[in-house]
Amino acid sequence: MSTGSPTAFLSWAILASLFLAFFVYHLWSYDKFQCLLWNAGRQPGAFKRVMTYSYFLSVPLLVVFGVGITILKFQEGFISMRDAEIIIPKPVDLWQKGHRHVLLGLYFVFSVAWASEQVTHFEELTFWLFLLDQGPEKREWFSSWEYRLWYCSCVCTILGMPLTTLVARHNMDTIDAWIFLVGSLSSTVTNVLFLYVLFRFPAFLRHVKAEGADPEVVVRLSTFYELNLVRMIFRFAASLPLLILAADGIRGNHPIDRSQFWSDFLLMISAIGQFISSSITLMIFFPRSVTKEAGYRHKAASTMTDSGPLHAHPTSPKSPGRPPSTHSPAFYIPSHPPTPARPMSAGSSEMEYSPSEEPVPGYHHIPVELERARKQDDAYSPAQALVREHRMTRREMATHGSTSRPVSISVAPRSHMRLASASTLHPYVTSYTSPIDLIEMPPDGTSPPSA
Known part of the structure; x- marks a missing residue:
């Protein structure tokens, strides 16, 4: 990634800024930012707050990283190689000392943003594994093994991503490769496991309909399934190109890193996949209702x-x-x-x-x-x-x-x-609305409370 052109990172900055604008517009239309309040949500405790704030934190951090590294790349410019036959972006080792310090800070920002986003991906995966394996006993989410798996994964990624940056900081030529290797491996494994959830989801939907669930709930679940079929394509598009760049940057020979076309192409594909999948995640976590926003109220039929x-x-x-x-x-x-x-x-x-x-x-x-x-x-x-x-x-x-x-x-x-x-x-x-807006379970867990 150190040989990525300023134009490639400009695409990251533009897409991140557009996503931030869409994020603000969507939450304002959703409930005028009420979901960001400390006591928002139907489940008491810190779960909804952790999920909301971790996802909210990743958005401006990605904007800071994209805009910051684009400015540094354009300021450092290009150099000619092999007797001026090839012009490439200036390697990081040749940058000014102040710019290298700023770049290291941007890598820490990027690792924290990626870790925060993985928290939401881990929660989605474990939450649906929890619901797909439900039986008559109706287990409690906060006492399940899926919940324990989620917070153990969160601890690993929140500590692991910044630690990777800290350990690899002494070699600025490969620090981006190590960050991409750890982050893309974690994201790719999560994506593969989520395919199992999507494989079982049609049967789960048929079971929900057969049990006579509320039509609005069935529509939300069906919409969730359709959106995830599209989102998984872009989630793989975000993680696999960075995994390829990471593997190429760590190994001795660098055929992809030395090709300006392939390095920029993979970076741009990853940026597109990252921000489109994040936009779909936003619509899943905070689903809007056009009927309610239009002010429609059901009127009793008169005979x-x-x-x-x-x-x-x-x-x-x-x-x-x-x-x-x-x-x-x-x-x-x-x-x-x-x-x-x-x-x-x-x-x-x-x-x-x-x-x-x-x-x-x-x-x-x-x-x-x-x-x-x-x-x-x-x-x-x-x-x-x-x-x-x-x-x-x-x-x-x-x-x-x-x-x-x-x-x-x-x-x-x-x-x-x-x-x-x-x-x-x-x-x-x-009572489903989104994977992070849970209700408070009754003590016995037998009768569903009203939403």
Whole structure:
């Protein structure tokens, strides 16, 4: 890398600056930098802070390294070799003493930035290994072997990268090669192991859908999978070229290092892969919701009849003969006086009507039992069952006439209650937003808390 041209490092500076601008814009659009606050996140403790701040630290450090080494390269310029037949960038040994000291400081900055980024890559890998191997017991992340593997790896990389720079500082011609060797080997091994996660992820997605996870969670997981398929290409593009340059710089013969084209080409490919993969990582760790940013709010569906609209109104808690329901709203149809209830056949699968249940004089209370919906409960999703209930309610309204009666509708079918209580999905999956925004697990770890 010492023979890399100023133009090659200019590409690093430009891409790093563009990524910093995108980083600021994305976090402002995400939550106006609220995610950077000390108490941000749903999981108490230092985990979210370590993940957020380590990733945040790497971005400006990469800008400092790219801009600084570009300025030094342009100031030192080129020299001619072999009787002026070849012009190459000036070797580091021929630099001014002050510039060499600045270059050493920039290598320390680069090693710290690379170590901080590897912390996030290690966490992603171990976190998904943790979720892919979940069973009915629903283990706790902070007491798992995957979590211990993560923080041991973090200690190694946070200490190892700056120590590599410190040990190799006496030979400025090969210091960059040793930094690239240690960092690219660690990144390449992490990338290869992450391919195992991507290989198992389609089956994991099918399991999440079969367990009836929230559609928004399924969309996030599917988006995570698609983004990682692209990101892995650029992560290999970032690590493999630097590994080639490192191996060439350490060995005795330097065929790649002596070629201006190949050294610049590999440096530029690595820069492109580095900052594109970092941009995708930013979108995975802090996923934006276009629906929420547009201010869209779901409105309750209103049902129209010949006499007017249906308005949701809570069931009266003083209704005699029937305990109040905490989850079943009632719909009132204003207008005409009540009409006598028509009896229904004993074998009818429609809603039953009991004129004896009158919460208020002049009104008739119609409980909705939905026996047919309950028999076919497992064949429908909760959303489909709810739509079916509303349609059946409208048919019942037409049967009994347009009168001012409250109608109780159960909006929580049995399949939904069964999925909430008997789901084998881990709470981190059912409330998934990003790999670093975790919820606080209940003491027993059996029931997922609300997100």
